[in-house]
Amino acid sequence: MGGEVIRHFHRVLGLIVAVLYVTVLLNRSRFLPQLVIAGRSVGTRGAGTGYLLAFGLPIAAIVCFLWPERLMWWFSPRTPPDYEYLFQENAWYLLGYLLLMVAIGILSLFR
16 A cells, blocks of 8 residues: 555656646746856757757656656566565655656756
8 A cells, every 4th residue: 555655646746747847838038037048159059959958857757756667667677586686666756756857956056
């Protein structure tokens, strides 16, 4: 029962973060005005990596919150003798939190 509550909580958290992400993405000039100015002044060269970090990390965190079991199946090695997954769902939740904290830190630079 405890695992199901944690899974449900993180799915709701992932959906909330996804809605906030779309809101910020659609209203960049309001929420992140310095990012809009920085994109115009730099041009297209070199700005792609920064945009990828600023807008890709929240997507990765959302995926970690919504589908940790799939990430476990796809990316976690299985160790003998019982062939359990090395990185359980909780590891993907932790990675999601870390990615979300880094993304908020990066995006807060452009407020």
